[in-house]
Amino acid sequence: MENTKRNIHRIDKLIDAAGDIASVNTPPFFKDKVLVRLGQIQEGIQPAQPVLHWFSPKFQAIALLVFVMLNIGALLYYKKDLKAQEVQTFAEIYGFSASEETSILN
C-alpha cells in the first residue's frame, strides 16, 4: 500500500517535471553543415552514399539464409560421399571390392 502511494507520488512528480529541461545550443557548425547541404541540393549533387547502401537488412537476411542453406547442402553431400567412401574402403580391406577383382595386377 505504501509502495503504491510512493509510486503514485513518484509518477506525478516525474510527469510534472517533464518540462524541466534546459535549452540546448545547436551543435557547432550546424548552420554551415546545413548550408553546404542546401548548396549541394541546388547544384544537384547527391550526398555520397556508402558502397553497399543497397545491402539492406532484408537482403542481409536473404544472403544469410542462402549461405546457411548452401552450407547444409554441402554438409549433406559430403556426408553421403563419405559414407560411400567408407563402404568402398571397408570392401577393399576385406576383399569384397569388385574393383579389386578387375585389377590388372591380379
Place this chain on the structure above:
Amino acid sequence: MEEHQFLSDLKAQKREAYALLLDQYEQVVFNTCLSFVPNIEDAEDIAQEVFVEIYTSISKFKGNAKLSTWIYRITVNKCLEFIRKRNTKKRFGFMQSLSGTGMPIDKTSYFTEFNHPGIQMEQKEQRATLFAAINQLPEAQKVVFTLHKIDGLSYKEVSTITGKSIPSVESSLFRARKNLKQVLTRYYKKEEG
C-alpha cells in the same frame, strides 16, 4: 513588407535568406527535435532534414499560416517519421524475435541512446523512463504532450501547429497523462517485483 521579401528570397533559394532563417530557427528546431528524440546526434540529423525539407518545399508554402507554425509542423512530422522508422526497425529486428517482448517499456526503442545535454546527470535514468513511456502513447497524444509539457508551448500554439481545437488539445493532454500514469505504474510495479 520585410517578411514578404524574406519569403520571396527563401522561395528564390537565396543563400543569405537561408543563413538568416537558420539564425532565427536552428535553436528552436533543434530543441524541438530533442524533445521528441532525446539523443543529440539523432536530433541533429532530424534538424538538418527539417531545413532540407523547408528548402525543397518552400514553394508550397502559401502563407496561410505563420512561417514559424509551418516550420514547427515540418519539425513534428520529421520527428514522428524518425520515431516510426525506428519503431518499425525495432519491431522487425532480428534480436527482437530472439528475445521476445517481455518488458513493458523498452528503453532502446526509438533513440540510439539517451543523450540529452539539457537534462542533469542525476535525472537521466528517470527521464529515460519517461521518454520511453511517452513513446508508448498514441501519436496524437505524444505530439500534444511533447509540445506542451516538454517544449513548453501554450495550448493555443499547440492547437495552431496540430490543427486541433483548444478543447481537443486539452482532452488529448488529459488522456496522455492518464495513459502515461498507467504505463509508468506498470513499469515501477515490475521493477519492484
